[in-house]
Amino acid sequence: MSIAPPNISSPTSHLGDADPQSRLDFADGFIRRHIGPSESAITEMLSQLGFSTLDELSDATVPAEIRLDHDLEIPAPRGESEFLSSLKVIAQKNKVYRSCIGMGYTGTITPPVILRNVLENPGWYTQYTPYQAEIAQGRLEALLNFQTMIAELTELPLAGASLLDEATAAAEAMGMCISIASHKKTGFWASDDCHPQTLALLQTRATCLGVDLKIGPTSEIDFAHGEGGLCGLLLQYPTTDGRIEDHHELAAKAKEHGCLVVASADILALTMLTPPGEWGADICIGSTQRFGVPMGLGGPHAAYISTHEQYARKLPGRIIGVSKDSHGNRALRMAIQTREQHIRRDKATSNICTAQALLAIINSFYGVYHGPDGLRQIALRTQGFASALVKGLERLGHGTLDAGPVFDTIRIRLGKGRIHAARQVADAARERNINLREYADGTLGVTLDETTDRALVADLLAAFNFGHYTGFDIDELMAEAEADGMLDFGSLTRTSPFMQQEVFNTYHSETKLLRYIFKLMGRDLSLAHSMIPLGSCTMKLNATSEMIPVTWPEFSLLHPFAPDTQWRGYTQMFRELERWLCEVTGFAAVSLQPNSGAQGEYAGLLVIRAYHEHMAKKAGHANERNVCLIPTSAHGTNPASAIMAGMKVVAVKCNERGDIDVDDLKAKAAANNDHLSCLMITYPSTHGVFESTIREVCDVIHNHGGQVYMDGANMNAQVGLTSPGKIGADVCHLNLHKTFCIPHGGGGPGMGPIGVAEQLLPFLPGHPVERPDTAGEFAIGPVSAAPYGSPSILTISYVYIAMMGSAGLKKATQVAILNANYMAKRLSDHFDILYTDTNGRVAHEFIVDLREFDKSAGVKVDDIAKRLMDYGFHGPTMSWPVAGTLMIEPTESESKDELDRFCDAMVSIREEIAAIERGEMDRNDNPLKHSPHTVHAIGSDDWSHPYTREQAAWPKVWLRDAKFWPTVGRIDNTYGDRNLICTCPSVEDVSSE
Numbered sequence: 001m002s003i004a005p006p007n008i009s010s011p012t013s014h015l016g017d018a019d020p021q022s023r024l025d026f027a028d029g030f031i032r033r034h035i036g037p038s039e040s041a042i043t044e045m046l047s048q049l050g051f052s053t054l055d056e057l058s059d060a061t062v063p064a065e066i067r068l069d070h071d072l073e074i075p076a077p078r079g080e081s082e083f084l085s086s087l088k089v090i091a092q093k094n095k096v097y098r099s100c101i102g103m104g105y106t107g108t109i110t111p112p113v114i115l116r117n118v119l120e121n122p123g124w125y126t127q128y129t130p131y132q133a134e135i136a137q138g139r140l141e142a143l144l145n146f147q148t149m150i151a152e153l154t155e156l157p158l159a160g161a162s163l164l165d166e167a168t169a170a171a172e173a174m175g176m177c178i179s180i181a182s183h184k185k186t187g188f189w190a191s192d193d194c195h196p197q198t199l200a201l202l203q204t205r206a207t208c209l210g211v212d213l214k215i216g217p218t219s220e221i222d223f224a225h226g227e228g229g230l231c232g233l234l235l236q237y238p239t240t241d242g243r244i245e246d247h248h249e250l251a252a253k254a255k256e257h258g259c260l261v262v263a264s265a266d267i268l269a270l271t272m273l274t275p276p277g278e279w280g281a282d283i284c285i286g287s288t289q290r291f292g293v294p295m296g297l298g299g300p301h302a303a304y305i306s307t308h309e310q311y312a313r314k315l316p317g318r319i320i321g322v323s324k325d326s327h328g329n330r331a332l333r334m335a336i337q338t339r340e341q342h343i344r345r346d347k348a349t350s351n352i353c354t355a356q357a358l359l360a361i362i363n364s365f366y367g368v369y370h371g372p373d374g375l376r377q378i379a380l381r382t383q384g385f386a387s388a389l390v391k392g393l394e395r396l397g398h399g400t401l402d403a404g405p406v407f408d409t410i411r412i413r414l415g416k417g418r419i420h421a422a423r424q425v426a427d428a429a430r431e432r433n434i435n436l437r438e439y440a441d442g443t444l445g446v447t448l449d450e451t452t453d454r455a456l457v458a459d460l461l462a463a464f465n466f467g468h469y470t471g472f473d474i475d476e477l478m479a480e481a482e483a484d485g486m487l488d489f490g491s492l493t494r495t496s497p498f499m500q501q502e503v504f505n506t507y508h509s510e511t512k513l514l515r516y517i518f519k520l521m522g523r524d525l526s527l528a529h530s531m532i533p534l535g536s537c538t539m540k541l542n543a544t545s546e547m548i549p550v551t552w553p554e555f556s557l558l559h560p561f562a563p564d565t566q567w568r569g570y571t572q573m574f575r576e577l578e579r580w581l582c583e584v585t586g587f588a589a590v591s592l593q594p595n596s597g598a599q600g601e602y603a604g605l606l607v608i609r610a611y612h613e614h615m616a617k618k619a620g621h622a623n624e625r626n627v628c629l630i631p632t633s634a635h636g637t638n639p640a641s642a643i644m645a646g647m648k649v650v651a652v653k654c655n656e657r658g659d660i661d662v663d664d665l666k667a668k669a670a671a672n673n674d675h676l677s678c679l680m681i682t683y684p685s686t687h688g689v690f691e692s693t694i695r696e697v698c699d700v701i702h703n704h705g706g707q708v709y710m711d712g713a714n715m716n717a718q719v720g721l722t723s724p725g726k727i728g729a730d731v732c733h734l735n736l737h738k739t740f741c742i743p744h745g746g747g748g749p750g751m752g753p754i755g756v757a758e759q760l761l762p763f764l765p766g767h768p769v770e771r772p773d774t775a776g777e778f779a780i781g782p783v784s785a786a787p788y789g790s791p792s793i794l795t796i797s798y799v800y801i802a803m804m805g806s807a808g809l810k811k812a813t814q815v816a817i818l819n820a821n822y823m824a825k826r827l828s829d830h831f832d833i834l835y836t837d838t839n840g841r842v843a844h845e846f847i848v849d850l851r852e853f854d855k856s857a858g859v860k861v862d863d864i865a866k867r868l869m870d871y872g873f874h875g876p877t878m879s880w881p882v883a884g885t886l887m888i889e890p891t892e893s894e895s896k897d898e899l900d901r902f903c904d905a906m907v908s909i910r911e912e913i914a915a916i917e918r919g920e921m922d923r924n925d926n927p928l929k930h931s932p933h934t935v936h937a938i939g940s941d942d943w944s945h946p947y948t949r950e951q952a953a954w955p956k957v958w959l960r961d962a963k964f965w966p967t968v969g970r971i972d973n974t975y976g977d978r979n980l981i982c983t984c985p986s987v988e989d990v991s992s993e
Contacts, residue, residue, distance in 0.1 A: 030080050031808040034541055034800075034893060035815050041896035042815065045822040054814040058721050061817055061841050063692045066722045072583050077805030080545040087799065091554035093569035097433045098456055099295065099559040102409050102447025103240060103769075104166050104195050104785070106290045107557070109450055113510045114292060114365045117517050118358075120551060122743075125358055126527035126542055128534060128874060129747035133333035134325075134932050134966045135869050138520030139361060139746045140332035143320045145503055146288075146364040148983040150304045152498040153270040154263075154284040155277030158982055159306035161318040161334075162288075162360035162748070163352065164595055166264065167201040167785035169285040169303035170194070170234060172316040172350055173262045174202060175209060175644075176283060176307075177232030179314050179349050180260060186212045187226020193217075193239035194264060197785050200768040202234070204781030208606070208646035218250060223257040230259040232283075237265045237276060241445060242409030243402045244273065246492055251280025267291060267304065268450075269407045271372070271379045274492045283307045290449060292366035293359050294551070297570055298560030298786020299595055300749035300793055302356035302363055312336055312980060316350035318747070323976025326930070326969035327937065333971050335980060351640035354596035354737070354752075358745030368506075369513050372499040378450050380487075382408045385452045385474075387481035392461045392472050401443065405486050409447040411439070412464070421466075429463035435562050436463075501984045523967045524746075525874055530964070531894045531902060535688065535845040535877040535887025536635070538716045538738035542796070545803070546741055549795040560786040561769050570791060571773075577798045578774065584715075584809070585732055586725020587755035591764040591774045593782065595789035598637045600733025600752025601680075601711065603765055603783040605645035607731060607756060608678045608707045610763040610780050625677040625705070629668055631660050633686040633881045635711055647677055658687030658835040660697055669704045676706040683727060684714050684843035686881045687835040688820070688889075698728030707731065707760070712752075715739040716891065717817060717844035720810025730757045740797035749793055815892035816844040819899055823890055826903045830910045834885060845889035847882060848906075854884065857916035858923040861886060864909055869932035871905035871956060872964045901958065908955055927952050932966040 037045065042054065051057045059067070078086070099107055110119065118124045130136030130143075143161040150159035163169040174188050188211050190202055199215055206213035212226035223230050233254055238244045251261045262283045263276035268290055270276075276284045289301035307315060313336060321335030367375065386406045393400070397415035400406075414421040422442045429436050434456070437445030446460060454474040462469045481487060499505075507513040525532075532539040549555055558567055578590045594600040605628070616623035628647040630638050632654055639649045650668055653661040660681070669676055679701045684690045691697070698708045710729035716739045718724070724732040736742045736751035744750070756764065766772065766779030767787040788794070804812060824833050824846040834847040853859040861884050865875030877887040890899055912928060915921040925945055927933075933952040943949060954960055 028077055030803040031077055035812060036893045036895035045818055049821055057818055058814050062690055062721050065695055066727050068722055072720055072806040074580050074583055074806040077808050078802050083802055087549055090569045090572055091552055094554040094558060095566040096553055096557045097435045097566055099435050100446045101435050101437045101559050101561050104287050105295050105559050106449035107451035108290045108292055110292045111369055113513055114362055118362055118365060122528050123521045123526050125743040125745045127524050127746040128532050128744050132875055133971050134968055135525040137332055137967050138523035140320050141520055142361040142364045144332055144984060146360045147320055149367040149499060150306050151983050154306045155275035156284050156306040158309045158312055160315055161320050162302040162355045163305055163317050164356060165301055165303050165785035166287040167198040169305055170198045170264055171201050171205040173283045173285050174232060176314050177260045181231035185228035185231035187230040188213050188232045189221055189230055190215045190234040191218050194236040195240045196768050201782050208644060223259055232260045232262055234262045237263050238269060238407055241411040242406055248279045268379050271376045272494055273489060274494055288363040291363040293362055294556035295559050296556050296792030297558045299790030300356055300359055302360040314349055317352045318355055319982055321976045322981040323972050325971050331968040331971045333976055335976055351598040351637045351644055353598045353637050354750035355748040357747030358749060368504055371504045371508055382448050384478050385457050386448045387486040388474050388477035389457050389460060391477040391481045393464055396465055398464060405489050412444045424466055425463055428467040432459045434459060501986060503984055525964055530872050531898050532874040533876045533888045533890055535889045536713050538891055540891035541893035542741055542743035546796045546799045550792055555792050555795055573798050580801050584719055585755035586723035588758040589761045589774055590753050590755045592753045593765045593784050593789045594752040595784045596750045597733060597735045597752040599783050600754050601637055601641035602644055604709050604731040604733055604754045605641055606780045607760050607763045609645055611760050612677055614778055624675055627672040627675045628677055629679045634680060638680045658685060659691045662693050666700055669700050673704050676704045678707045678709050680709045682711040682714055684717050688842045688845040688847060689835050689837050690843050694727055719813045721813050731760055736797045741800040742793050742796045749790055751790055812892045819890040820844050820846055823899055823903055827906055830907050845887055848886045851884035853913050857913050859913050859928055863928040866970055867909050867928045867931040869966050873902055873905060922946055934969055935965045
């Protein structure tokens, strides 16, 4: 039997008139699969809006003076299979060596059950940040497990749900110390044996925060340093070169001087060493990368932070807490400072928005899978190999800089009389595909890890024997080390138990862990279930073909400080991606370093600050430009980032249409003429409209000597139609986890590269260990721990752009605008659309005004968002930028039938509200007030509501075919904050209940 080939001549190409060869190669196939609506659906939606083509719609929506007059210079789209094959060739230019460099990055083994079922599973990586807790109970439990694990290992009772990386976590801790001291103490001391990237990032952050940072040995600490003395002290534990020091006395002395102690601690070492909380640390930070997350040339990796409970409101980032739902059952949610920077704005203690939730979840499952005994076994094995290596080196005549016990890292001074010995040893190691850490003084560093085996130790000894195998028996060396007491940490040996909770002592077989993973996944709504229409968040398709290369070993197993000759494939990808992003933004250069949108904001503002300082220095005077103008509608991270960058925030009004009040802008710019640093704007506006005055706005700022910073949150409405450079901006960060398809991962990872105009190019971020090619002549310090931020997920955006090509990217933008306008028109018969342009159109998102229903029916915006869960949807962005509203963004990836399904749900909810308004439903006992409805509530014998179970759980017929059930009822946030519990219950707590 023969199968006829597909008819490739009759269907209309998704891109219009494509040549026959492109159809044969399926080059535009990915575009058809990325863009949700079919051609017939696009035509139908356009017709309902009064347009014939997408070009007509975009020409009528985007102001003429900022529209691009050319196509993007990005190669034609490539087919999925074809491009992945070509990318594999690029990947193979990377050389995967065994890494012994350390410096906070180590080899690890991701258990396959976690790799396949979490990291590579869209049910986990396509979730949104758990702001709607009732449909995020699975990931909240995994993050609570993460917090519990961190609190137990560090012996500090309150842990956060992850930060971005170890270096930025140290900087956040420094800011926390300043805040706790109420800015009355400005001194901060960092031990010079911390990782170099951490010290460099502290220097970047300290200048803007007004911190008097001193880097020096702990033996020279001056508690009187800085105005008012030291507010904090940072210690690396163990040190960057592997020394294990007893800090009991130092911590006690710091306490006498009112100085907080921050410990940057190796998370695996804490299974064996006295935890920082026991020797007097007040804050503990570090990386959890070695708990199952590949190095990926630097990221993404979760960082951790823990502290005492009295500092809960000073803790940056997110905290997961235990509360109860409307039925009195245990329920989880984000505690205390949920979206804290959005609420406090310029008073916020941090600008953290994106965390590293997906990576923390992987760490969490790693801890659950191995349990306390398994983690300790990994640590013992690692330490045993390190001690065996020390004994072998002694036999070869080499010494270590520390005679004490080691954990995983040693620093080696080679035997005397050997000229150029360090270079010879390093070369011999590389011949065996091993990277060592090379110090400037000729010493060498070696860090071992979970992946170390006897063969690696033998190869290392051969390298230190200048290329000749020693024949030493590794087990014999280990026994010798143990006999000499090298495995005993003495007074620093951990004696306290950890991770005794049931969750860490139950799921050690693959079968049990697999079921636990899927049980939690089933409690979370993700893009695998339905659209997530969050305004400003751009929850679009994260295509499988984009995700596949992330876990290729050629991309995932490289150390960020490996010689650049070993990552030529990455280099090629970086250069091409930078070039494409420059084309998209209209800028001269792009830095890939910022590893979140908020970090991108911060980096962009630092670049502007450095530019003004440079210009002032050239003019022979001090820089006085420190005022940042920010519209009142801006993202809350904007003012928080500006304060972190050392600027003074001045708010600019918005008019009744939601646009920037140009008259107020002119007045504020003129009033601050000599001090104006920049304006921060979002375009299209935060209200979802292409403001026609945007060019004038940029001109006002430039005329007063300032620079224009554009928040890239809404780039999904710009690509291929306009650009920040065309508009007149000078710098813009790009949320790659929005416009360019990196998944949100339940709240992170994210990436926020910045593009800059020509005059700002010399100031792009540098790095103390590996200088990025884009670092300018007057580079600011690093803003992330790794030179290129989180490189392994850059492959996602790279694949997306390559497979979309210029035409596909433009069409994606046009369809995003089409989908939003179609939904706004459908819903406008039932709800007020708050902001539109003068022709009644919106950009890629729009705001539905729900404020009237509070008066007419006692229904609040929360009630509608929760009720949407009963229809199987995640609520849109609530009460921002306007209280009592929903901001809806459908993206280009959602099909017309999904848009209609969501609109049908909203219309159905409006009918329920109308029934309340007419008195047909009780104002207090109705489906909205008691939503979401759980299966337990529906199935209970006790059903006392005046509406039916059918109305509650199946208000639309299609819910009978596919129903997502929230596992908890509406959560009591106030109860959770008043009764703060942020860890799993102990065995004693469970047994006493």
